[in-house]
């Protein structure tokens with residue numbers, strides 16, 4: 501009976517390790533989520549800047565057309581000045597030229613502003629591209645790390661599954677069924693020790709003295725009357741270890 505209980509404990513140890521690895525197989529790839537999110541944001545930000553750049557360049561081309569149009573109009577007015585007959589016409593042309601000159605300086609100022617804007621957007625784009633490259637590099641490295649880790653965990657898992665099969669073979673089928681049944685309902689803990697104070701370490705309730713005395717004999721499989729887990733006397737492990 502002692503060996504059966506020890507084998508059952510071994511089975512549970514293996515199962516707990518399997519459970520732990522199963523969990524890691526799910527959580528490990530999450531390390532990539534954060535960096536993928538950052539990368540998506542950086543790409544979105546970059547495409548916004550690209551749009552902004554196109555818009556400013558369009559605006560600049562338009563301003564340049566307006567400017568050359570004004571310059572052409574000044575030239576035309578200056579030519580017409582040679583042909584005017586009256587002083588009144590001459591004065592009117594002067595006023596017209598002055599007005600166009602004001603427009604010219606406004607367009608020139610606007611073009612300078614746009615050049616500055618374009619310059620700072622281009623800088624932001626270069627920074628964004630650099631950041632994306634860095635993030636992609638980090639993501640690739642992380643991907644390799646995650647893949648390696650998953651591969652190692654899967655190998656470990658297949659060894660543990662083999663171990664489990666072998667260990668389970670040593671136990672009576674009924675007992676393994678009972679163990680599995682409790683495992684499913686008690687979060688993977690189907691067999692627990694009862695300590696020297698006669699307390700079940702699964703549910704922390706006392707075992708009645710009569711049952712505790714029986715437990716010390718180690719001659720049959722017993723269950724905790726409160727949580728129904730299979731119980732064993734803690735001293736059994738201590739005896740085995742010493």
Ligand SMILES: [Zn+2]
Nearest residue numbers: 700703724727
């Ligand atoms: Zn209990």
